[in-house]
Amino acid sequence: MSKKILIVASNVGLWAEELQAPWDALKKAGHELTLATPKGLTPLPMELSMDKDFVDPMQNYHVNPAEVVDRCNEILDNGEWDNPIKLEDANMDDYDTLVLVGGPGSALDIVGNPFVHRLCEAAYKQGKIMGGLCYAVGAFVWARDEDTLHRSIAYGHKLVAHPREWDFTGNMNYPLVRATEENKGTDIVTQGFAFPLAVIVEDAVGPNGRVYSDPTANREKPQVHYDHPFVTALSVESSIAFGDKLVEVLN
DSSP: OOOEEEEEOOSSOBOHHHHHHHHHHHHHTTOEEEEEESSSSOOOBBGGGGOTTOBOTTTOSBOSOHHHHHHHHHHHHHTTTOSOEEGGGOOGGGOSEEEEOOSTTHHHHTTTOHHHHHHHHHHHHTTOEEEEEGGGGHHHHHOEEGGGTTEETTTTOEEEOOOGGGOOOSEEOOOBTTOOSSSOOOOOOEESSSSOHHHHHHHHHOTTOEEEOOTTOBTTBOOEEEETTEEEEOSGGGHHHHHHHHHHHHO
8 A cells, every 4th residue: 555755864064875766666566756955956976986986994895886876866857856845844644654764964964853853753643664774873862752751762672873983084075966056965064974973872772672783794795774663774885675675664
């Protein structure tokens, strides 16, 4: 049965495959997709995520397969990601499922975003499936349940979090492909990622929860986990597995 799915992506640093893989999987499965971004503008991918020659400095492997980059360019060419709604206009009552996708920019404008927290809190109270990939999982940490003295909605759950061993440490810029004057992202420079994700997720799940964060994960051995209502996955190498798991759970 087709579901109405709200997919949330960054305007300042999307990792291309982290939207493309679940987008294609959910669309192929026949679900109705609505895209939302903080600015209501096309979520343009970071240049690094569209570079076929990019080698991850922490893991020392080529991150972006040529076929993935080609597919993302096809999506950008045909306008599939154009005209998203603004996050502040999204109402979880209108959707069956919430999916947050990652990239370094998600640490800047998705995690910590009050409109995202509102959507997460509503989805959680309504028992709707909630997907989080890579750094976007951090939004579950800051979404709070007023019925439990404002503990994180992640409390007591089993979630996947980007390994601290993979966190970049050098200066990080956020240039976007196909940037325009209206949709140019940010010129901020951070020292590595904006924060260490694994640490805050560990704190949020509490003593009865658990965090899966395998630094040996790869495309052949991705890491994704379902603990109702959460479907969470590690990073870009687990993007396909994330999309497949969402399809499985929603069916």
